[in-house]
Amino acid sequence: MRAVQDIDEVLVVGDGPAGCAAAITCVLSGLRTTLVSGGARRCEFPESIHAGGIDLVHSLGVGDLSAAYAGPAFTEVAQRNGLAVEPNAGMQWPARNVRRDILDTLLLDRARASGVTIVTGRARSIAKEDSGIFRVEIEKNAQARRAAFVIDATGAAQWLRRQFKLPRQVLSVPLVCRRGLARREKDVGWSPGFYVEKDGWFWIAPTSPEIAVWTHVTTARQRSPQPLPDGFQAEGKAEQAARTWTLVDGVGGTNYAVVGDAAGYLDPASGDGVTLALQSGRNAAITAARILSRSEQPNAAAAAYSDWWYRRIAAKARSLGFFYATHGLASWMDTQPAGVGLGTQDVSAGAG
Numbered sequence: 001m002r003a004v005q006d007i008d009e010v011l012v013v014g015d016g017p018a019g020c021a022a023a024i025t026c027v028l029s030g031l032r033t034t035l036v037s038g039g040a041r042r043c044e045f046p047e048s049i050h051a052g053g054i055d056l057v058h059s060l061g062v063g064d065l066s067a068a069y070a071g072p073a074f075t076e077v078a079q080r081n082g083l084a085v086e087p088n089a090g091m092q093w094p095a096r097n098v099r100r101d102i103l104d105t106l107l108l109d110r111a112r113a114s115g116v117t118i119v120t121g122r123a124r125s126i127a128k129e130d131s132g133i134f135r136v137e138i139e140k141n142a143q144a145r146r147a148a149f150v151i152d153a154t155g156a157a158q159w160l161r162r163q164f165k166l167p168r169q170v171l172s173v174p175l176v177c178r179r180g181l182a183r184r185e186k187d188v189g190w191s192p193g194f195y196v197e198k199d200g201w202f203w204i205a206p207t208s209p210e211i212a213v214w215t216h217v218t219t220a221r222q223r224s225p226q227p228l229p230d231g232f233q234a235e236g237k238a239e240q241a242a243r244t245w246t247l248v249d250g251v252g253g254t255n256y257a258v259v260g261d262a263a264g265y266l267d268p269a270s271g272d273g274v275t276l277a278l279q280s281g282r283n284a285a286i287t288a289a290r291i292l293s294r295s296e297q298p299n300a301a302a303a304a305y306s307d308w309w310y311r312r313i314a315a316k317a318r319s320l321g322f323f324y325a326t327h328g329l330a331s332w333m334d335t336q337p338a339g340v341g342l343g344t345q346d347v348s349a350g351a352g
């Protein structure tokens with residue numbers, strides 16, 4: 001027999017920025033909360049996080065982020081375009097490079113300190129009991145957790161979408177992101193740069209006086225890796241991830257919510273993956289608190305969360321799609337977001 005613990009008010013699955021933001025906001029709202037931490041190795045590459053996202057991390061109670069910063073804060077990005085109208089342009093984008101392994105550890109420590117129970121293991125299956133309580137089986141933990149409300153923050157694994165067979169929209173052709181570090185050669189300018197090329201784009205941002213982090217996005221059909229822009233030498237190993245634009249429909253449902261990349265993602269040019277993960281985690285936790293305290297009609301609260309997420313991603317997809325279309329990358333867009341995604345899904349039959 002697998003041991004079953006007391007019933008949690010909220011069970012958050014996944015320990016990235018979205019899961020930590022959700023769990024911290026839940027306990028601050030007075031909800032008994034457990035977070036399932038998959039314990040996967042954390043990414044050491046710095047990611048560029050918008051100033052608004054850094055403010056959100058502070059608002060969750062992480063006071064000092066200096067250990068996570070890689071390089072100075074910046075406010076402007078140089079844009080170089082080998083193809084289109086403006087060969088050299090700049091855009092205002094206040095941000096900072098942040099080591100994700102350190103940021104994620106600080107957020108998890110903050111969750112623990114604020115009263116979240118952390119259990120290690122990977123969530124496997126979910127079922128809904130007749131009482132309406134969810135039961136989640138956790139691998140290698142000999143435990144099942146029972147909870148009144150479940151928040152899925154499993155990132156690109158999209159655990160709950162697969163469990164509940166939630167519909168999703170695919171909005172781009174298959175894209176691939178590679179990232180790594182680069183050493184600068186003597187006479188290269190040293191501000192963050194976005195380079196649009198024939199088959200994709202490069203993002204390069206300094207993390208120290210000599211080293212920059214780079215990301216390259218292209219279509220999956222483009223098999224051979226592109227050389228770095230002039231003036232940069234690759235340093236160390238690169239890593240690769242599939243990043244086809246995806247939007248999950250009905251991310252707010254009957255006593256569950258899906259947050260961060262688990263609810264959908266574009267590609268890193270959207271510039272707000274971490275910020276949106278934090279925002280959605282916080283908003284889903286507020287939704288859970290309203291539903292569990294019965295201060296709002298459950299379907300209305302869940303639909304409001306779904307609606308917010310859908311509008312946020314659809315607007316971003318349209319503006320990024322327009323940018324690609326005007327920079328020679330129109331073939332990347334598969335379709336426009338369809339006007340679904342509003343309202344809630346009732347999965348009680350499927351999960352029971």
Ligand SMILES: Cc1cc2nc3c(=O)[nH]c(=O)nc-3n(C[C@H](O)[C@H](O)[C@H](O)COP(=O)(O)OP(=O)(O)OC[C@H]3O[C@@H](n4cnc5c(N)ncnc54)[C@H](O)[C@@H]3O)c2cc1C
Pocket residue numbers: 013014015016017018019036037038039040046047048049050121122123124153154155156157159177178179215241243259260261262265268271272273274275277
């Ligand atoms: C190449 C690349 C570059 C990027 N650059 C940037 C950037 O510069 N700036 C930016 O803002 N964003 C960037 N992003 C996007 C950003 O990384 C994501 O949007 C962000 O990590 C989403 O956070 P999350 O909490 O939703 O998911 P994640 O950070 O992926 O966290 C999910 C966690 O859930 C765990 N998990 C998965 N399945 C289970 C399970 N069954 N049970 C328990 N735990 C589970 C995983 O191990 C993981 O720890 C980039 C992405 C890529 C691929």
